[in-house]
Amino acid sequence: MNLKIELEQELVNHLLPFWLNKTKDEINGGFMGQINYLNEINTNAPKAAILNFRILWTFSAAYNFKPNPEYLRSAEQSFLYIKEHFIDHEYGGTFWLLDKDGESINDRKQAYALSFAMYGLSEYYKASGDEMAKDLAVQLFHDIENHFYDTENQGYIEALARNWDPLEDMRLSDKDMNAPFTMNTHLHILEAYTNLYRIWPNSDLAKALNNLLFIHRDRIMDDKTHHLELFFNRKWESQNQVISYGHDIEAAWLMLEATKALNDTEIIKEFETILIKISKVTMEKGIHEDGSILYEGNPSGVMDTDRHWWPQFEAMVGFMNAYEITEDEAYLKVVKGLWKFTKSHLKHESGEWWWRVNEEYLPNVSDDLVGPWKGPYHNSRGMMEVIRILSATHTN
Template identity: 35%
Template sequence: MVETMLAEFENELKGRIVPFWEKMRDDELGGFYGLLDFDLNLHRNAEKGCILNSRILWFFSNAYKLLKDEKCLSCAKWAFDFLESHCLDKTNGGVFWSLNADGTVLDSTKHTYNQAFAIYALINYYEISNDARALETAVSLFNIIETKCRDKDGYLESFNAEFKPSENDKLSENGVIAGRTMNTLLHVLEAYTDLYRVTKDSAVGKCLRFILDVFSEKIWNPQKKRQEVFFDLNYNSLIDLYSYGHDIETSWLVDKCLDVLDDAACRERIAPITACIAEQIYNIAYKDHSLLNECERGVDNTTRVWWVQAETVVGFMNAYQKTGDKKFLDASSDVWNYIKKYIIDVREGSEWFWCVDKDRKPSSRQPIVEPWKCPYHNGRMCFEMIHRIKAVESGK
């Protein structure tokens, strides 16, 4: 099974995802195009989300690490140059939310989530380029998050251009406006994990331990065996919501953090939580060869979203590597087969559908590319699965 999966992930990465995103490069105005609609019409004048650009930078940096393809290096440098020239606020610091097609500022909001993804991208670009500017910018954004985007209890969310707090409408959903979110905390942890992996900076390590404390003491709900999602500033949960996709993503991202930190006390305390998360997701959300989206007030959302399926493939593979329980390997393979049949868009010039409905049809007609639809989740699935399958085959 794993030999076939390895070849399939390599082919998906090299044969579809990399070539598709190479063609989204905007050679006239810089960066990458921000919108390809469901009918595959390219909107050259659409906004360019800075999160999208950071995720593209992260993707091509990691694609180059794995494939050593000079075109991937070129696209990574192209994304880096756009981030440096346009996404960064040279006056107040930090990364803007979005730009017009020509690189001028469209939305000057500074969101902690956005700063984190820029760090994640920059530190991976630094690894392939040795460009000191990338490391310097990543460290400066870390300092901005720590001095402007948090308080003594944890990480805050949304700010204006001058880093004065603003309403968190960009990462709040389901009818609430959250003062803190599980999602932002998770991706700060993700960014800091790679920053620490590369720099071994003790200040970053201290922050990671703090985030793990918040995760285990405030976000994790041991009674319901899930993470809560949206909070007020005092960590009171604002809604009965179970985000299946974020939970399975958390299960392996936190384990990766534990590996990088290499702190036995942290691992002893946190690893049982991530194991519980994966087991619970397997038991209640893995249905019809795929993963449900979320459950709000006891009602399941049956939409199958592209990123949720990609994270499930990795999350179940991680659980298999931790436990040796073959049900997780079988589930990882099963969800990958679902992706191949229903999520991948085989139309020429396309990539993956955003989602499919309970009848396995892309009835929402959501865009193939837009500020949130990117090569981060499906590209990372390929990177992770290629590395993990090789580790399984070598007995590591």
Template identity: 30%
Template sequence: MTKKIIFLALVMSFADLPAQRFDDGLIREFRKAAKEDLLDKWYPLAADNDDGGFYSEITYDFKIGDHQDKMIVTQSRHIWTNARAFLLYGEDKYLGYAEHGFRFLRDKMWDKGNGGFHNLVTKTGKPIPKPGEAKTAYGNAFAIYALAAYYKASRNEEALELAKKTFRWLEKHSHDPEYKGYFQHMEANGDRIARTADTPSAADTGYKDQNSTIHLLEAFTELYTVWPDELLRQRLEELLLLVRDTIVNDDNYMNLFFERDWTPVSFRDRSKETIEKHYYLDHVSFGHDVETAYLMLEASDALGRKDREKTLHTGKNMVDHALDNGWDSKSGGFYDGGYYFKGTNGITIVNPDKNWWSQAEGLNTLLIMDRHFPGDKRSYGEYFLKLWKYTGTYITDSRKGGWYEWGQDTRPETRKDPKGHIWKSTYHNFRALANCIRMLEE
């Protein structure tokens, strides 16, 4: 009986821990940030009622900008956000926005002749051929992500069928049956674009990469929850193990680009000038590491894998590495990138700026880690609160609403940069805020 009382007391103490640090006022802050300061600013403003889909460029003061080519990634992210907003709030307007975006994907961005989604189209939906990336695995992954979420919200069978069709198109044109994983760059007809002797050394053409891989993992996870197909399960497990056991290296961060056989692309033995020239291909991306810790766990849970603890601890090690090496101990926030230069001790921060999506993903993952490891010496909950304070001070715009692209502590000159463009919409920050609200309320 005594042991039972002690056990119950311990359980109750852990249950009480989040309530002591995360009160109702914090929940109200997150609710306001998600709805009034984000969703209400973007929608219905971003819905293009003339040509379909969503506007790409939104100015700093929330007006429609001049550059309105539409990319599959951004269009899909708007659909996903509104589908999830409908599931969270139950308001029909969000389902309407998601349906509006779905129609543009189906009618304008799907290649009816060759299959797959065009990467970039004009405002009206005319394909814009771009050498080297007419179609991408990354873009088609986000289409699957959006279509599966929209189906979950609407039960529109046409959306699910299009998601299945996209998965099968990737299986035919992008999947590597020999070394596993997916090729990123494809021609309009689906032919893989290989790297040649003429490919510029700083270009990513022909390489496999962590970014498309983690977002295929994310997309297949979303699709698997509504379509538990056996081949899809195999590919989802394949991606999870690739990320966890190959892309994440022994130093607890992800290599970024790879040869076809998953040999990492590295310039560490080259001159500093060469390393700087190839920064995009070879550096430590703290934001991606923190985000991937969450995506791996989400995939593992969807699959019901028995080795969940291994995945969880791999993610924890990645978060710990990012906190120990990529966290600004003075102002807070995650730096953009670092590098382990040969012959030096420790890491060098090579890009001290802080982008919005890394901070958003950090909020989500730090709260997850706090739930799993409430007594850890790093105190993930305290880092979470510090990051929320940093985000409120330097990332969110208290005057005009929305999120700046860069932290204003290091990039104040970007204050009037667009709030939205083809690489920035509402997906990272809304997902993080919605997940945090759910965890805080639980």
């Protein structure tokens, strides 16, 4: 297996062409909100913030990875739509959900969504040099710090109303607990601040990014098990014992990326050690003998044996980082096993990926190929990151 060549071909010849050719909304602008497993487009589907912000990041990152003008044109199409329709020009922040015509139908302010908007806008600035994108990303940073940061308890709350008033129900999705602090939101604020810092090395941003690193180390990660807790009250008391293997390994490499952006040698070394510890635990408890990473567990063992598309790619990146640090071939073997499983069982004929398969490797046909939570970000980023590390380490 020449992993680098296979991933490059998959990214350039299959995944990105699907999003280029199938998802643009030429009538209403922006991108389609839903495509089902039969590859059928729902032209009336609403347009979700997370999907659109991830599309912006993907095409911008794809152009920065391989400067194809078509990628930049698609990133610009995404940026212009987001700027016009998703940015709340009255109160600041971003809307959560629009109808097919671009009118807001859910105007709540979710910190998670603002983070992904910042993540995409920062990447688009790197691709285009458009100062408006950078300005909007910086404004979103101030919105998050001014409205979502709980200075007393030193954490970021989940959600607020459009005018920044409190909400009783702050859940990111129906399957989440209604908790004021969550691992997921803190992780993606960290990710967004890292990308913004690369284009705007501001001292306040550096301070916030450092703080987020230590929130993850001291509050979110259990230093005995090296798993990340998922839901917390305002006093940082964990509210359940669910383990998300994909989020563990994703957090490991995103924390390390933040330290690299800050360019602090001492902190880099510390979080390299953390990444290795998380990688070892994930390899032991989350990697199945068929090469895949399982979905969720608890202290007693595996709870959910489905293989979702996104943890496979996040695990590939996390274990590639472990290989780059240690040169231990065991980590590279895991990466190749993850890719072998993914291309064998998760690849959809359209060029996108099934959301998940069960223990018998059968897909759930009720899941969409494209939807509010199903975009091109995890798999495209996973492939680009693994290719980058393979090139840096001169590994096939």
